[in-house]
Amino acid sequence: MDEENAPAWHEIVRDVLKRHQVKLVTYVPDNVLRPLIDAVHADPFFTAFSCAREEEAVGIVSGAWMGGLRGIVLMQTSGFATLPNAIASLAVPFQIPVLMMVSERGTLGEFNIGQSLVARTMRPVLQALAVEHHTMTRLDEVEFIVDRSLTQAVATQAPCVFILSPLLTGGKVFAK
């Protein structure tokens, strides 16, 4: 496939989620995630809606998993920073494969100092909790990472975080 016709990252993610029967998408919006959010809203396969807080979105996906419905939480880095308690006291000890996709702010051209500071907490938290996580930087690795990690999350009953690097998405550009 030539580069012009190659699917976008959000189309690849949408299709892998469908293939794995991940039907529920809860999110707190983010500009970079917008095409993925639009794509899942446009497709009747998905039940997608926004939540007031990321913790709430994790709670909903956890309950849905226990009821037999797979789901994923979409958020940005600052939203992830609100989640250590929910991951440490719900997803990890109860062995629930909560899938999370984080649009990475705070690096590679960040213009908001708050975003750049809070972003530095993300990987140390994930490492401290030993939560599987992968940073996706190139279009050609998206399918492999999401497909394989999703399979692993379900098989090992463990949460998994997909980090969308600005190298993949273009990130959010400083509007002067």
Next chain:
Amino acid sequence: MLVAANHPVSRDQAKVLNRFDITKRIVARLKHDEAVIGGIGYTNFDLWAAGRRPQNFYMLGSMGLAVPIALGVALAQPQRKVIALEGDGSILMQLGSLATVAARKQKNLAVVIMDNGTYQITGGQLTSTELGADIVAMARGAGIAQSAWAADEGDFEELIELSLREDGPWLIGCRIDREKPAETTERDPPRIRDQFMRGLGVKA
């Protein structure tokens, strides 16, 4: 609107009920394997003490997430009624979830708020409900029109019955006392989750 006009309009007018007594009254009315999510603290301890139903999920941490977890179960299994049992301190942490429940118009979901006006498990510090906040009024404001305070035990049973029979979402507020819980929930998360999933028919 199915909520009868004779329910008390404010928290002040509701009778203070015994937590373990009303928990047993809820459980006694569950005839169709309804799912119950017990929030952290004494609400879930008394749910544990009221009988080990495999359709009960007992949280151990993640304060405030009983309503979101219950919403998730309700989304996954629209044919099953799901009840969230939550305390006043817990729901105050996650009031936004009431707006999400209302926006979803989740028919098979009922939220029971047990309100004793304190963070009892940490030493009885007052919550803002003891200082004027009214959770039923806030739930109505969030869009859960079918929200009511239980006037007394009989009224509570009537509201539970209504919430199990008719489409929700429902929110039932009940003022409760500060009795110690009858037992303590076994703190074994993987076992709790596994039994709950089997109780819901997700695992054989």
